Amino acid sequence: QLQLRESGPGLVKSSETLSLTCTVSGGSMTDGDYWWAWIRQPPGKGLEWIGAASYTGTSYSNPSLEGRVAIVVDTPNLQYSLRLSSVTDADTAVYYCARHSYGVGYHWGQGTLVTVSS
Amino acid sequence: DTQMTQSPSSLSASIGDRVTITCRASQSINSWLAWYQQKPGKAPELVIYKTSTLQSGVPSRFSGSGSGPDFALTISSLQPDDFATYYCQQYNSFPHTFGQGTKLEIK
Numbered sequence: 037q038l039q040l041r042e043s044g045p046g047l048v049k050s051s052e053t054l055s056l057t058c059t060v061s062g063g064s065m066t067d068g069d070y071w072w073a074w075i076r077q078p079p080g081k082g083l084e085w086i087g088a089a090s091y092t093g094t095s096y097s098n099p100s101l102e103g104r105v106a107i108v109v110d111t112p113n114l115q116y117s118l119r120l121s122s123v124t125d126a127d128t129a130v131y132y133c134a135r136h137s138y139g140v141g142y143h144w145g146q147g148t149l150v151t152v153s154s
Numbered sequence: 155d156t157q158m159t160q161s162p163s164s165l166s167a168s169i170g171d172r173v174t175i176t177c178r179a180s181q182s183i184n185s186w187l188a189w190y191q192q193k194p195g196k197a198p199e200l201v202i203y204k205t206s207t208l209q210s211g212v213p214s215r216f217s218g219s220g221s222g223p224d225f226a227l228t229i230s231s232l233q234p235d236d237f238a239t240y241y242c243q244q245y246n247s248f249p250h251t252f253g254q255g256t257k258l259e260i261k
Contacts, residue, residue, distance in 0.1 A: 083243075085250045085252065088248070099155065136245065139204060140203050141190075141200045142188070146196075147197050
């Protein structure tokens with residue numbers, strides 16, 4: 037049974053870099069049909085896809101985040117990470133890690149709230 | 155980017171009602187459309203993928219349909235556990251964009 041769990045600081049200062057880690061259990065990270073993704077949800081709002089990476093290192097991010105996103109996959113440690121630079125209040129959200137299986141859709145972690153303080 | 159326009163944004167219905175939520179894609183998504191259910195304080199859960207395939211464990215009262223650009227999620231007979239917010243998502247091309255969500259409430 038695949039499980040994903042987010043971890044990292046719940047409070048980040050404005051203009052600094054948000055860093056989160058997703059720990060994977062119950063599944064392999066080295067299957068080429070998987071993309072390892074981050075999705076966020078501001079309080080009371082809808083879902084925003086942040087980006088995704090494959091185990092080979094290929095990654096894509098949402099153009100709306102203007103190059104502030106880095107996603108790195110660490111297969112030996114069954115983890116992957118998100119770094120979002122130059123954060124503002126607009127980056128306050130619940131951040132989810134999620135696995136995309138080719139053709140199937142997303143399986144989600146429980147989410148973690150990150151608040152940006154000015 | 156592919157824009158997903160979901161409607162309605164909210165919907166009031168009664169137990170036993172049949173309800174339909176729609177999603178329109180701004181460009182071809184080749185049936186790569188998923189529906190998620192989200193309850194307050196919880197992560198979204200996959201309900202339907204590839205337009206019409208029911209995720210394992212999801213009740214058969216849920217169904218998905220459509221072809222580009224219009225897609226739909228139908229719940230044939232609403233049960234108390236179905237009141238939640240529903241999102242569509244295209245995963246044909248990055249970024250994998252979501253609809254704005256539909257909050258399904260008890261009338």
